[in-house]
Amino acid sequence: MCKQYTLNLVVTIFISFLLVTNAHAWFQFKNSTSSTVWVAFQWYSPNSCANDAQHDGGLWETKGWYSIAPGQTKIVFGSDLQSTGNRYYYWYAESSNGSVWSGAYNTYVPSTAFDWCLNTGSTNSRIVGFREKYIGTSNNYTVNLTP
Numbered sequence: 001m002c003k004q005y006t007l008n009l010v011v012t013i014f015i016s017f018l019l020v021t022n023a024h025a026w027f028q029f030k031n032s033t034s035s036t037v038w039v040a041f042q043w044y045s046p047n048s049c050a051n052d053a054q055h056d057g058g059l060w061e062t063k064g065w066y067s068i069a070p071g072q073t074k075i076v077f078g079s080d081l082q083s084t085g086n087r088y089y090y091w092y093a094e095s096s097n098g099s100v101w102s103g104a105y106n107t108y109v110p111s112t113a114f115d116w117c118l119n120t121g122s123t124n125s126r127i128v129g130f131r132e133k134y135i136g137t138s139n140n141y142t143v144n145l146t147p
Contacts, residue, residue: 025139027077027089031068032146035097040064040109041076042118042130044086049117058118060090065113073142081135090130093145101145103131 031037045061068074077089092109093101107130108121135141 025078025080026075027081027135027141028073028075028143029066029068029091029093030073030142030144031070032144033095033097033099034070034147035095035099036070037068037093037095037099037145038065039068039074039076039091039093040107040128040130041066042090042107043077044084044088045117046085058120060118061115062107062109062118062120063115064092064109068145081139081141082137087135087137089133089135089141091133091143092128092130095145099147101131102129105130105132 027041027043029037029039040062041064042060042062044059046059048061049059063076066074066076076091081087081089090103090105090107091101092103092107106127107118108125109128110122110124111126112124133141133143
């Protein structure tokens with residue numbers, strides 16, 4: 001009876017750990033500036049983008065613009081970061097005071113809210129440089145946007 005109780009306890013703890021881990025999986029941004037920040041985010045999404053007739057070969061989904069007020073934290077990807085099969089994520093941010101957080105990975109983005117696959121564009125698109133973030137084996141990650 002003691003062995004059965006111990007086994008049940010171990011299984012219960014293990015299942016609880018799995019549920020808690022998945023519930024707290026995210027990629028988020030914290031706005032530590034005094035201005036509103038808008039963020040665009042990109043992740044590997046072959047299941048969504050491979051079936052999109054307009055994706056033009058890009059298997060990466062890009063979504064924006066997430067508005068983040070000063071002091072606010074916002075989750076932009078609320079799933080297990082390891083579930084995409086890729087450990088790289090990309091992001092770009094700009095603020096109402098003109099500050100920009102950019103990188104070397106050029107991507108089309110429109111001026112209005114969007115959710116599309118890489119290599120998509122429109123007449124109101126512009127090219128911005130996304131930053132790359134390697135998350136390794138992390139299940140969650142926070143980018144702290146500072147002045």
